[in-house]
Amino acid sequence: MAALTLDGVSKRYGDFQAVKDLSFQVRKGAICGFLGPNGAGKTSTIRMILGLQSASAGTIDILGASDGRKVRDRIGFLPEERGLYKKMTPVEAIAFFGSLKGVPTGEGKRRAREMLIAQGLGASQKKKMKELSKGMAQKVQLIASVVHRPEFVILDEPFSGLDPVNQQGLEEVIRGLAADGATVLFSTHVMQHAERLCDQVVLMARGRKAFDGTVAEARATSRRFLELEGEITAEAVAALPGVTGVEVVSDNGGVRVLKGALASGAGGQEALKTAFVSGLDVRRFELKEPTLHDAFIDLTGDHPDEDQSVARPTTHAEAGQ
Numbered sequence: 359m360a361a362l363t364l365d366g367v368s369k370r371y372g373d374f375q376a377v378k379d380l381s382f383q384v385r386k387g388a389i390c391g392f393l394g395p396n397g398a399g400k401t402s403t404i405r406m407i408l409g410l411q412s413a414s415a416g417t418i419d420i421l422g423a424s425d426g427r428k429v430r431d432r433i434g435f436l437p438e439e440r441g442l443y444k445k446m447t448p449v450e451a452i453a454f455f456g457s458l459k460g461v462p463t464g465e466g467k468r469r470a471r472e473m474l475i476a477q478g479l480g481a482s483q484k485k486k487m488k489e490l491s492k493g494m495a496q497k498v499q500l501i502a503s504v505v506h507r508p509e510f511v512i513l514d515e516p517f518s519g520l521d522p523v524n525q526q527g528l529e530e531v532i533r534g535l536a537a538d539g540a541t542v543l544f545s546t547h548v549m550q551h552a553e554r555l556c557d558q559v560v561l562m563a564r565g566r567k568a569f570d571g572t573v574a575e576a577r578a579t580s581r582r583f584l585e586l587e588g589e590i591t592a593e594a595v596a597a598l599p600g601v602t603g604v605e606v607v608s609d610n611g612g613v614r615v616l617k618g619a620l621a622s623g624a625g626g627q628e629a630l631k632t633a634f635v636s637g638l639d640v641r642r643f644e645l646k647e648p649t650l651h652d653a654f655i656d657l658t659g660d661h662p663d664e665d666q667s668v669a670r671p672t673t674h675a676e677a678g679q
């Protein structure tokens with residue numbers, strides 16, 4: 359059963375169309391990654407789902423309602439721009455947000471303490487929000503957005519600004535929400551989180567949906583590739599059977615790392631065999647599966663995290679992380 363359905367949704371700001379004819383469904387209980395580079399239209403879509411702005415065209419159904427305002431007590435939302443009342447303690451802040459969603463203050467405080475302890479923030483319960491680190495404050499805000507135990511949780515770029523340890527903690531929180539039966543939709547331009555977490559990914563590029571399916575299905579749209587290192591030329595790799603394109607990853611005085619994309623269906627063994635038989639100076643080789651990041655680039659031509667510190671030539675090394 360679908361918890362969320364978008365059908366032909368568009369958003370126009372003056373002459374600029376930020377979201378174009380967007381349709382997708384999210385099944386009840388699924389974790390859905392809403393992916394795309396900055397400006398792809400993710401926040402605009404989330405705001406339409408929540409009813410914070412109206413769609414220029416198309417229809418939305420969230421938990422049976424035509425926008426989130428009508429079912430606000432059943433929805434939890436972590437906005438991209440964050441901030442909690444600085445002088446409150448985390449317990450007060452969480453209970454306050456709970457009270458806006460109908461949770462009695464005493465019960466809100468009890469849940470706040472329980473969740474703060476579960477998140478390793480037990481010792482910070484009595485501090486003021488302004489005394490917490492950014493990562494801690496972000497966790498408190500996330501707890502505040504789910505203290506009323508919503509059926510549908512929408513998180514806009516929840517991983518941004520968190521260090522790797524806190525990012526991992528957040529992944530666990532998201533898994534926990536889904537394990538408790540909630541449907542989760544989160545936006546991100548960092549593919550690795552989605553790769554680990556999502557039952558479904560919706561890829562956005564320039565306002566349009568570029569892909570909708572499982573992570574495995576997304577990866578399957580992309581090609582495997584062969585990475586070779588040695589005193590080899592790009593031309594020599596391009597001539598290997600099954601190789602359709604070559605990228606020079608690095609060149610260290612003639613010792614190069616070369617990446618050869620394989621034609622769909624090509625296993626790579628044939629190319630390796632030919633490389634050895636023809637006496638190419640292969641000092642290292644690796645057959646690599648495409649990551650979600652590779653699939654995104656193949657599907658859209660965009661770099662989802664181009665404003666991040668992930669440099670393109672090393673991207674494929676992320677596959678095993």
Ligand SMILES: Nc1ncnc2c1ncn2[C@@H]1O[C@H](COP(=O)(O)OP(=O)(O)OP(=O)(O)O)[C@@H](O)[C@H]1O
Pocket residue numbers: 371374376394395396397398399400401402403515
């Ligand atoms: N209120 C607005 N008026 C005019 N243009 C807007 C408005 N809000 C967003 N846009 C534009 O619409 C496009 C999509 O923006 P949106 O914030 O939805 O993208 P996004 O994928 O969420 O990216 P980000 O992660 O940067 O927020 C961008 O080009 C943005 O500049």
